[in-house]
Amino acid sequence: MARMGQGTTLSTGLPMMVCETARLVLRRFTLDDVPALAAIHADTEVGQYIGGVRTLAETHCRVTEFIRDYERIGFAKWAVVLRSDGRLIGRCGPQLMRVESCDEVEVGYTFAKSHWGCGYATEAASAALSHLFRAFGKTRLISLIEPPNMRSQRVAMRLGMTHGDVPSPVETGWRGSSDYAALLEPSTVLGSSCTS
Ligand SMILES: CC(C)(COP(=O)(O)OP(=O)(O)OC[C@H]1O[C@@H](n2cnc3c(N)ncnc32)[C@H](O)[C@@H]1OP(=O)(O)O)[C@@H](O)C(=O)NCCC(=O)NCCS
Secondary structure, eight states: OOEEOOSOOGGGTOOOEEEEOSSEEEEOOOGGGHHHHHHHHTOHHHHTTTTSOOOHHHHHHHHHHHHHHHHHHSOOOEEEEETTTOOEEEEEEEEEEEETTEEEEEEEEEEOGGGTTSSHHHHHHHHHHHHHHHHHOOOOEEEEOOTTOHHHHHHHHHTTOEEEOOOOOBSSSOOOSOOOEEEEOOTTOOSOOOOO
16 A cells, blocks of 8 residues: 655655655655666666667756656656665656647656566556546556567556557657557546547
């Protein structure tokens, strides 16, 4: 069961916590995280299905965008750190996307290769989804996953996502080559959330 953060621990100098699980804390990124995230992004296996490896400068740019989006819309990819020692092991969270005239919230997850196979992605994404439903009132979330990315598909399925027929995203930061998508349809809501 994920617990929600109060949102402010800034007096301690710590970044804002979003939510926590048995083993993990999801918190906002700060620029201090750039080197550790860049090390994760530099791994070719990590980059295989997310558009390739990213440089330190590209990672800095992405984290700057995350920080801007926290202020602008309240969410963006969050840092995932181990509760045991605070080490950054991945990123997980939402990104606004425009998909064929629909506003979608795409949930993604990327973890250090050294921490694959431990259930961390599923644990973090599950907490992120709960947070998005509860704190932000989201009713529909998607994940865009390249067909050969079986690890990611297994995470999506464990989260309760189903394979959907979602058109290719446009005007987004998606750098993958596929329009495969999984739709998460929480038991409470359904139907189209396309409002524009
Ligand atoms: C996608 C990605 C996050 C999935 O990582 P992962 O380690 O396979 O996923 P999880 O952390 O949820 O771990 C699940 C695995 O750990 C195993 N596991 C081991 N201990 C576990 C535990 N205590 N709890 C739960 N699962 C555990 C599970 O059996 C499962 O293995 P399986 O999928 O072979 O059945 C990872 O491959 C990644 O970062 N890839 C690069 C970026 C990327 O492609 N992102 C997705 C873009 S769409």
